[in-house]
Amino acid sequence: MATVQLRNLTKRFKDVYAVRDLNLEIHDQEFMSLLGPSGCGKTTTLNMIAGLETPSSGQIIIDDRPVTHVPAAQRDIAMVFQTYALYPHMTVYRNMAFALKIRKTPNQVIDEQVREAAQILGITPLLERYPRQLSGGQRQRVALGRAIVRNPKVFLLDEPLSNLDAVLRVQMRAELKIIFNRLQATVAYVTHDQAEAMTMSDRVAVFRNGVLQQVDTPLNIYHAPANQFVAGFVGSPPMNFLDVTVSADGGLCFGDVRISAPPDADLRAFIGTKITLGVRPEDVHLTGEDGISGVVQVVEQLGSSTLLYVKVQDNLVSVQTPGNTRLNVGQKQFVRFAPERLYLFEGGDGKSIRTPGIES
Amino acid sequence: MLDEKTNRLVDIGRNTLRIAVIILSLVVVSVPFAYLFLNSLKPPNEFLTVPPLIIPSHFTLEHYQNIFDPTKDTVNYLINSLVITVVTTIIAVMIGSLAAYSLSRLKLPFRLSSIIAFAFLLVRFYPKITTTLPYFILMKDLHLLDTQAAVIIAHVSLTLPFVVWLMLTFFDELPKELDQSAMLDGCGPWQRFVQVILPLTTPALLTAAILTALLSWNEFLIASSVAPSNAKTLPLAVSSFITDKGVQWGPMSAMSSVIVIPVMLFALFAQRYLVRGLTLGAVKE
Numbered sequence: 001m002a003t004v005q006l007r008n009l010t011k012r013f014k015d016v017y018a019v020r021d022l023n024l025e026i027h028d029q030e031f032m033s034l035l036g037p038s039g040c041g042k043t044t045t046l047n048m049i050a051g052l053e054t055p056s057s058g059q060i061i062i063d064d065r066p067v068t069h070v071p072a073a074q075r076d077i078a079m080v081f082q083t084y085a086l087y088p089h090m091t092v093y094r095n096m097a098f099a100l101k102i103r104k105t106p107n108q109v110i111d112e113q114v115r116e117a118a119q120i121l122g123i124t125p126l127l128e129r130y131p132r133q134l135s136g137g138q139r140q141r142v143a144l145g146r147a148i149v150r151n152p153k154v155f156l157l158d159e160p161l162s163n164l165d166a167v168l169r170v171q172m173r174a175e176l177k178i179i180f181n182r183l184q185a186t187v188a189y190v191t192h193d194q195a196e197a198m199t200m201s202d203r204v205a206v207f208r209n210g211v212l213q214q215v216d217t218p219l220n221i222y223h224a225p226a227n228q229f230v231a232g233f234v235g236s237p238p239m240n241f242l243d244v245t246v247s248a249d250g251g252l253c254f255g256d257v258r259i260s261a262p263p264d265a266d267l268r269a270f271i272g273t274k275i276t277l278g279v280r281p282e283d284v285h286l287t288g289e290d291g292i293s294g295v296v297q298v299v300e301q302l303g304s305s306t307l308l309y310v311k312v313q314d315n316l317v318s319v320q321t322p323g324n325t326r327l328n329v330g331q332k333q334f335v336r337f338a339p340e341r342l343y344l345f346e347g348g349d350g351k352s353i354r355t356p357g358i359e360s
Numbered sequence: 361m362l363d364e365k366t367n368r369l370v371d372i373g374r375n376t377l378r379i380a381v382i383i384l385s386l387v388v389v390s391v392p393f394a395y396l397f398l399n400s401l402k403p404p405n406e407f408l409t410v411p412p413l414i415i416p417s418h419f420t421l422e423h424y425q426n427i428f429d430p431t432k433d434t435v436n437y438l439i440n441s442l443v444i445t446v447v448t449t450i451i452a453v454m455i456g457s458l459a460a461y462s463l464s465r466l467k468l469p470f471r472l473s474s475i476i477a478f479a480f481l482l483v484r485f486y487p488k489i490t491t492t493l494p495y496f497i498l499m500k501d502l503h504l505l506d507t508q509a510a511v512i513i514a515h516v517s518l519t520l521p522f523v524v525w526l527m528l529t530f531f532d533e534l535p536k537e538l539d540q541s542a543m544l545d546g547c548g549p550w551q552r553f554v555q556v557i558l559p560l561t562t563p564a565l566l567t568a569a570i571l572t573a574l575l576s577w578n579e580f581l582i583a584s585s586v587a588p589s590n591a592k593t594l595p596l597a598v599s600s601f602i603t604d605k606g607v608q609w610g611p612m613s614a615m616s617s618v619i620v621i622p623v624m625l626f627a628l629f630a631q632r633y634l635v636r637g638l639t640l641g642a643v644k645e
Contacts, residue, residue, distance in 0.1 A: 071543075103546055
């Protein structure tokens with residue numbers, strides 16, 4: 001397996017930057033997710049690693065060897081496409097054997113490798129079928145098998161689960177994790193689904209408008225986001241954001257509400273200015289009479305939990321409560337933000353001032 | 361009950377109408393050919409009778425004997441036509457599909473791909489007769505007049521735009537991920553084209569081949585200007601039955617019938633492979 005280093009990588013389409021000055025290292029045997037909304041540059045980055053796109057500037061290094069201008073065919077990289085891109089005129093077996101055939105691998109070795117990969121993926125009974133005779137999940141597996149067979153230096157996966165239905169997606173998510181653990185592979189995995197990124201990755205790289213926002217472990221991304229964008233993008237339901245003013249005594253004020261800032265937050269530089277307060281729905285609690293008052297606007301019963309949208313001053317705050325919570329729209333409620341779980345972001349660029357972090 | 365009955369009547373009415381339209385189209389298309397074929401079997405004195413005789417009084421093969429008489433060059437014309445058509449088709453389809461693939465996949469700046477593709481189309485905009493004289497002069501200068509090569513060159517240039525455009529549409533429809541996937545599997549451009557793209561466009565290639573072959577096989581104008589005798593093709597041979605001593609209706613009909621046979625056989629053979637939808641399952645729609 002191998003490492004991948006991206007140095008000052010930039011891709012420009014005319015005047016638009018798809019990827020801007022990207023520095024990223026994927027370690028040996030690491031499962032790295034590239035996460036972000038559509039159009040954030042994650043697929044372009046993947047295509048550049050694969051050699052399907054040429055960077056406008058910067059360098060790509062695979063295993064200490066610069067490959068920026070090496071053709072895709074010679075990079076020893078396997079890619080699983082969002083659309084699978086199976087060869088329709090070949091059986092599953094020939095699809096999987098194709099890359100090895102092109103590399104003039106002896107037939108016996110090809111046969112062994114194809115059958116082993118088919119075994120891992122549970123597609124042995126499908127080997128003689130054509131792609132058109134397979135279901136979405138089966139095609140997905142074949143696409144994966146085609147990559148595995150080659151035993152490449154790096155696996156690139158471009159939203160491989162996005163074409164599957166919800167149930168299958170969750171199931172394949174777990175399977176992929178098991179498979180790549182077993183292969184001890186270096187993987188770059190593009191997704192816009194934060195659940196996939198969080199559950200499968202060793203580290204997650206979050207992108208926005210072609211710029212890398214943060215690279216860290218899933219838990220750090222969640223509990224110690226680098227900025228407001230990362231905080232808002234990761235987490236479901238998403239984090240609540242409130243514009244607050246820092247008072248002279250270090251309190252956070254919005255409307256006529258004043259809550260005290262977490263004691264470890266140094267807000268001296270922000271006194272009198274507007275900053276953004278972030279709080280995740282699971283860190284907002286319903287209380288008796290001593291909290292901030294609000295009115296329930298929407299009740300979403302999800303079964304395992306109930307999501308409330310409570311209007312507090314002019315803000316709609318989402319609150320995650322136990323599944324058996326029974327509340328009606330229009331009801332008055334008091335909420336409390338868990339003080340140690342508050343996130344604070346600078347007003348302008350949304351840089352983090354204070355995050356809860358992970359308790360050690 | 362009543363409703364069911366009315367529905368059935370409407371169904372029958374619709375079907376009858378459909379069948380009537382099909383039969384009418386079939387008649388319009390096939391009657392001239394049937395008449396031609398019957399003429400080729402007619403005794404010479406029955407051609408200009410009034411009213412015209414559709415079915416001959418008796419069938420004769422004398423016109424066929426006449427055109428295949430060893431003193432006549434019909435076999436030569438047939439060979440000329442076959443060689444010219446086959447070579448034209450092979451060259452046009454080969455070059456045309458390669459050109460179309462490049463146009464479809466190359467990322468050229470300034471929309472150059474579209475401009476080149478349009479240039480191919482442009483040469484088909486003007487009437488063929490306008491290029492006939494230039495072809496004649498070109499072939500004369502190249503010392504190719506009255507050779508098969510002259511006709512082949514002209515026919516390739518006539519059919520190439522058509523092949524390029526037909527194949528371009530097909531290549532554009534093929535998902536680019538297939539190319540990319542093949543690229544990552546280690547294929548060079550040629551392997552990609554031959555092993556992945558061509559098998560998926562076989563129906564299109566055959567369509568292009570059939571239409572190119574028909575065009576070349578039937579082409580008259582340019583062939584008549586650059587190949588008056590040695591490289592004469594069958595359509596020219598047919599026209600040569602119109603002589604200063606009158607029209608030889610019998611041999612002309614026989615020759616015309618002969619022209620059709622190879623084309624028919626070819627079309628019958630090729631249509632089996634004209635199965636669309638082979639790309640189904642390549643990518644998820």
